[in-house]
Amino acid sequence: MFNYLGGENVRFCLYVKEDIAKQVSQSIDLYFNRFLLRSGFPEKAIQLPVEGIFMPFPSNTIQYGLYSFNQIDAATSDSRDNYPYAQLYSFQNQLSDTIVEALGGDDEIDDETIISLSFYLYISWIKALKLLGLKNVNGELTKIYSEMPIDPNKVSISKSTVIQKYEENRETMNEIIKNIFDDSVNVEWVSRWITICKEEITKMIAYYNSPKESDIIFRRIPMLINFHLELSDNMKLILTYFLKNSKVKEYLYI
Numbered sequence: 472m473f474n475y476l477g478g479e480n481v482r483f484c485l486y487v488k489e490d491i492a493k494q495v496s497q498s499i500d501l502y503f504n505r506f507l508l509r510s511g512f513p514e515k516a517i518q519l520p521v522e523g524i525f526m527p528f529p530s531n532t533i534q535y536g537l538y539s540f541n542q543i544d545a546a547t548s549d550s551r552d553n554y555p556y557a558q559l560y561s562f563q564n565q566l567s568d569t570i571v572e573a574l575g576g577d578d579e580i581d582d583e584t585i586i587s588l589s590f591y592l593y594i595s596w597i598k599a600l601k602l603l604g605l606k607n608v609n610g611e612l613t614k615i616y617s618e619m620p621i622d623p624n625k626v627s628i629s630k631s632t633v634i635q636k637y638e639e640n641r642e643t644m645n646e647i648i649k650n651i652f653d654d655s656v657n658v659e660w661v662s663r664w665i666t667i668c669k670e671e672i673t674k675m676i677a678y679y680n681s682p683k684e685s686d687i688i689f690r691r692i693p694m695l696i697n698f699h700l701e702l703s704d705n706m707k708l709i710l711t712y713f714l715k716n717s718k719v720k721e722y723l724y725i
Contacts, residue, residue, distance in 0.1 A: 480528075482537075482701070485499070486556075486560040496535075500533065503533055504533065507531045507532070507533075510531070512530070512531050513530075514530055514531065515530040517529065554675070554678060554687075554691075555678075558674060562667070562671050562695070563695060563699065565667045566667075566695055566696070566699055567699060569592070569660055569663070569664045569667070570588065570699060570700070572659075572660045573588055573591070573660050574588065582703075582705075582706060585700055585702070585706060586706055586709055586710055586713075588700065589696060589697075589700055589702060589706070589710050590644065590647065590710060590713060590714070591647065591651075591661060592664065592696050592700075593693065593696065593710070593714060594647060594648055594651050594714075594717075594719060595651055595661055595664045595665045595668065596664075596665075596668045596692050596693070596696070597612065597719055597723070598651050598652055598665055599665050599666075599668035599669045599672060600668075600672065600689075601652075601722070601723055602665070602669060603669060603672055603673065603676075605672075605688075605689075608689075608723050609720050609723050611686070611689040612689075612714075612720070613715075614686075614689075615689065615690060615693055616711050616714060616715045619707050619711045620697075620707070621704050621707050621708055621711070622704050623704075625703070625704040625705075626704050626705055626708055627705060628705050628708065628709075633708060633709055633712050634712070636709055637709075637712055637713055637716060640713070641716075641717075644713060644717050645717060645718045648717060648718055648719050648722065649718075651665075652719075652722040668692060671691075671692065672688060672692070675687070675688045675691065676688060
């Protein structure tokens with residue numbers, strides 16, 4: 472999972488059996504320390520004074536115990552939820568693999584790269600919803616857009632800037648939507664992600680048989696996309712505007 476807090480870093484977590492946890496952690500520590508020593512990544516010196524009261528971590532290091540599974544569970548589940556852990560983490564592994572594959576050819580990963588990837592993931596997920604014939608998809612998407620957790624106190628871009636970005640990218644976004652819904656997108660990870668979403672949605676439909684819980688089926692995957700890409704409030708604002716004003720709803724009526 473990406474993590475935009477505290478510098479440029481990646482949040483990495485593993486779900487393993489308790490009896491091999493220590494062995495796995497020691498192996499991972501050895502592997503990544505060797506990797507960082509050989510990587511040739513530039514060292515970025517910490518400049519004093521720093522903003523805030525906490526010192527940033529040194530570059531090219533691994534830090535442990537910063538997050539707990541309780542934090543992850545709170546961000547990826549619902550208060551009504553008893554969805555099987557193994558399935559939830561299996562899906563997150565597939566999402567992580569998709570993100571790694573999608574970004575594999577990018578020399579530089581910036582905010583625009585992450586917003587573009589999130590757009591691809593969302594549109595492909597929406598395609599999976601259509602393929603499965605779920606009802607009232609447009610209505611559920613409208614709810615998701617309006618309920619996107621955005622803290623206005625953390626938004627630092629104006630609405631005019633968001634609109635400008637949309638106008639600059641509108642043709643490209645609508646071309647992406649057309650290619651995905653017409654099955655003409657020639658990107659392996661996109662096709663695989665659609666299949667992954669279909670399989671996960673099918674499992675959720677089988678598990679959640681109560682109408683009161685049906686909204687979880689629509690909210691789980693977007694919630695996980697946001698969480699794994701660690702979308703900032705600015706990013707979520709832009710992404711929501713892009714999705715809400717794109718032509719994707721037209722394809723859901725066909």
